[in-house]
Amino acid sequence: QSVLTQPPSASGTPGQRVTISCSGSSSNIGSKTVNWYQQLPRTAPKLLMYSNNQRPSGVPDRFSGSKSGTSASLAISGLQSEDEADYYCAAWDDSLNGPVFGTGTKVTVL
Amino acid sequence: QLQLQESGPGQVKPSETLSLTCTVSGGSIRGSSFYWGWIRQTPGKGLEWIGSFYYSGSTFYNASLESRVTISVDTSKNQFSLKLSPVTAADTAVYYCARHSYKAALFDYWGQGTLVTVSS
Numbered sequence: 001q002s003v004l005t006q007p008p009s010a011s012g013t014p015g016q017r018v019t020i021s022c023s024g025s026s027s028n029i030g031s032k033t034v035n036w037y038q039q040l041p042r043t044a045p046k047l048l049m050y051s052n053n054q055r056p057s058g059v060p061d062r063f064s065g066s067k068s069g070t071s072a073s074l075a076i077s078g079l080q081s082e083d084e085a086d087y088y089c090a091a092w093d094d095s096l097n098g099p100v101f102g103t104g105t106k107v108t109v110l
Numbered sequence: 111q112l113q114l115q116e117s118g119p120g121q122v123k124p125s126e127t128l129s130l131t132c133t134v135s136g137g138s139i140r141g142s143s144f145y146w147g148w149i150r151q152t153p154g155k156g157l158e159w160i161g162s163f164y165y166s167g168s169t170f171y172n173a174s175l176e177s178r179v180t181i182s183v184d185t186s187k188n189q190f191s192l193k194l195s196p197v198t199a200a201d202t203a204v205y206y207c208a209r210h211s212y213k214a215a216l217f218d219y220w221g222q223g224t225l226v227t228v229s230s
Contacts (some may be wrong), residue, residue, distance in 0.1 A: 002156050035216050037157075044206055044220040045157065056218070088157055090215035098172055099147075099215030101157040 003028060004089050004102035011108040012079045020105045022072045022089035028100055032092040034072040036065060039086040048087070049074060076107070084109045112137040114207050114221035121227045127195035128226055132207030133188065139165050140185040145210050148181065148192045149217070150203040158203075162210065163190065197228045 005023040012018040022034065033052050037045035047056055049065040052072065062077045072091075076083055089102035118130035132146070139146060147162030161171035161181045171179050175194070183190040194201060204225050208217040 002158075033214065033216075035214070037217070044223050045217070046220070047216070047218050050216050050218075090157075090217075092213050092215050096173065097170060098162070099159045099210065099217075101159070101215070104156045 002103040003093060003096070003100035004091065006087075006089060006102040006105045008103070009106045009108065011110055012076075013110045014079055014081065016079050018076045018079055018083075018107060020074045020076075020087055020089075020107070022074070022102050024070050024072075024091060024100075026070060027095040028070075028091040028093040029067065029072055030070040031094060034065065034067050035090045036074045037088045037090065039088065041085070045088060079107075079109055081109050083107060112209070112219045114209070114219055116205060116207050116221045116224040118224060118226070120225060121229060122197055122201075123230050124198055124228055125196040127193055128197050128201060128228070130192045130205055130207075130224065130226070132190050132192075132221055134190075135188070138185075139183060139188055139190065141165065142209075143212075145212055146183070146190055147208055147210055147217075149206045149208055150201075151206070151223070152200075152203040159215075160192065160194075160205075164212075199228050202226065202228045 036049035038048040039045040052067040053065040064075045093100045113135045122128045145162045148160040163169040180193045204223040206223045208220040210217045
């Protein structure tokens with residue numbers, strides 16, 4: 001029932017840059033800000049990025065976010081082993097009158 | 111530091127009612143400018159928003175679940191609850207409670223989650 005589309009997987013070697021895309025529509029990403037969540041194994045999701053490109057306190061600056069039109073991206077520069085996790089984008093949807101999440105991307109550090 | 115903690119039965123029989131409570135500590139639901147909601151994650155699948163409320167009484171639900179969901183609040187106990195009925199095996203999931211901003215998918219505080227299995 002995910003409204004936002006993400007690639008199922010992404011990978012890279014330590015130190016590489018990995019980018020995750022999130023595709024939506026005019027009723028969500030096209031008109032609302034995008035937030036990103038990191039979910040480590042067996043834990044609750046954690047807010048990683050908000051308002052498209054703002055990092056909460058404590059999130060390393062190697063994480064960055066951007067938005068253009070009805071799509072958004074999360075980039076991880078200088079990939080580290082501890083970045084191995086599932087990543088979800090999310091945005092409010094005016095048509096559904098509620099928040100919608102992405103399908104999730106599993107990042108693997110090779 | 112705000113903390114949320116889900117509680118409730120870990121197993122529910124098909125056609126019965128799933129009932130969970132979220133206890134908030136380190137902050138108050140009453141008077142908060144935030145919304146409080148429930149999200150679930152089915153095994154191996156993604157995240158699905160169930161519904162949210164504002165302490166003054168405003169409540170809104172995911173249209174796909176609305177006919178089966180009720181969210182209520184007890185501000186005297188700083189708790190809010192989820193009821194889902196009737197349940198099927200498809201409702202087996204980890205259920206999270208979380209706080210979010212108005213008209214935003216900005217969930218800044220989450221509970222640890224609780225697994226509910228629907229099985230006879």
